[in-house]
Amino acid sequence: MVRKLTATAALLLVSCAPQTQVPTKVRALVLSSNGEYTPTEVELKTVTDIVALEGKVARIEGNAILRLDPTDPELQAARTEEALARAMTKSAGRSVTASYITDPQGVLWPADFHTWNLVTTYYNLERAWDYFTTTLAVPQAELPQTTVHYFPEFILADVSDQPLTDNALYYPPLKSFVVLPFDTLQKAPLATNASILTHEYAHLVFNRRVYGGSAVPTALNEWAQGGSSTPGLNVLKALDEGLADYHAYVASCPTAFGCNTRVLATSFDDAAVNARDLSLNQCMSALLYRNITQSSVNVISGLEYQLGTLLANALYRSTSTEAERQTLGRALVAAYSDTNTSRPGFNQLVSASIGDQNLFTLPKAAKAIVQHIPSGNVDLRQKVCTNFANALQIPLSALVGNTEYDCPASTTTTGECPALPRDP
Ligand SMILES: [Zn+2]
Structure with a gap:
């Protein structure tokens, strides 16, 4: 040849x-x-x-x-x-x-x-x-x-x-x-495109911390065997994509251009760029919720980006200053892996769910993020809790706890996003 x-x-x-x-x-x-x-x-x-x-x-x-x-x-x-x-x-x-x-x-x-x-x-x-x-x-x-x-x-x-x-x-x-x-x-x-390379570098960091640097991560391999229903895989891939976009956004803020919420801008067409614009407020829809919990990223093309952008938007809405953006960025990489059993990281949650991907859920991942915001950042935690409960439709009961790292019992939803019908 x-x-x-x-x-x-x-x-x-x-x-x-x-x-x-x-x-x-x-x-x-x-x-x-x-x-x-x-x-x-x-x-x-x-x-x-x-x-x-x-x-x-x-x-x-x-x-x-x-x-x-x-x-x-x-x-x-x-x-x-x-x-x-x-x-x-x-x-x-x-x-x-x-x-x-x-x-x-x-x-x-x-x-x-x-x-x-x-x-x-x-x-x-x-x-x-x-x-x-x-x-x-x-x-x-x-x-x-x-x-x-x-x-x-x-x-x-x-x-x-x-x-x-x-x-x-x-x-x-x-x-x-x-x-x-x-x-x-x-x-x-x-x-x-600096934002795209930062997004890719974020995948490297996610791989190292969440999968211990594995070339072929066990969770991705095993959970893909779920066929048309891969709830754990869907959440895991969405975390990887959405948090990579959020990191690209935070990293862009000190540049000459300034904060770039449109990670794909200048390289892709407008429709693709807008679909990933993490500043556009979104709500979890009944359809997306059903697709995440019952279908698969291997069946629905782009499902991981839909959930990922929703997550990135919830984080975006929670921060208004450079200090808050950086604190939340540090909380995310801390949540990737933490052997502390009172607030386990994604790595530990994934490892504990290898045999049953239904155990690795969006509420558990969201709780890990909240629990890695330093205890003194009361306002930031409050905003993340409210946006997770509101935009991601995570039940408050899954986020609230009685340590200084949990969402406080006073957390309320804003009502900005209509509540999803829940299974009884
Ligand atoms: Zn990616």
Whole structure:
């Protein structure tokens, strides 16, 4: 088979190789205050090799061949995570070679399109890493250097024999980010979009904490066997998607553009962007409630995003200051895993429900979030409790408790959302 040549071949052209200084001043494509991507001077604080775009946060590899084919004997024989990754990696690729022009002030300007895209990818990942490690205080040791497969040939054989395009994702089986080549997407490249890369980085953090970093999480695997009714899987996937959008929103607030509630903006069409706009107030509908509790994300396309956006909106409505947004962001990552049995995290709730996914419910996950808001944040907890009871239609009895971490007994619903008919 003749390998399809991708545009990454251009990366192999060698040009001047500047010395790497820390921090490195470089131009990247950054969303300006007027909503346009503008070549902007930024500092890369963690890069150790500016030509290969490698540093503490990421290591970018070009031209890999990655293939997940259930009929592949090598894959079938894989018994460990390492063997699975080896079986999927048909060619590991190689370092990229970025090319720059140095301006009189010593700032590096990308000299070709791929260098713009690569520098911006590293910059966006570094900002996402900084959000989780600095703003949310996730220890750096939990978020070590991650490989980014840039413009690989990426084939999921049970979907299509053609390489995938037009996407950027965190891919747990390889514990890597994958930035795919463009094909039909005419808007801003996904890796240029800081909100999308923060959303993907949030998936990495969720995977590490909720699934212990597993390449193939047991809960996802087991619960998918539920066929047309997968209530636990639905909630788990919705948490992963909705909280990733909420983190992307919180992380965007200190940028030049400001708080971005439209995570997909600039990269997707208006209908898709609006459907995920977490500032649009929503209520749990009878149909959504029925779909979550009785159907499956594997049957209803996008179900995890519908519930995820509803959850992100409830969190959005609960915060009005930067301090509250950050406190809630920290509460979320704390709720991902907590071995304290009086307020277990998602990880522990999921582990206790592996044999029966009906036990992992939205009220339990919501309670875990509430219980990880620090005890002094009375107003914030009150707002989250009210919005969970109101917009998510979680029964107050599932949220109220008598510790300083629970929703107070005085919690009321606003009546903004009509009550759902409940099963007797
Ligand atoms: Zn996602």
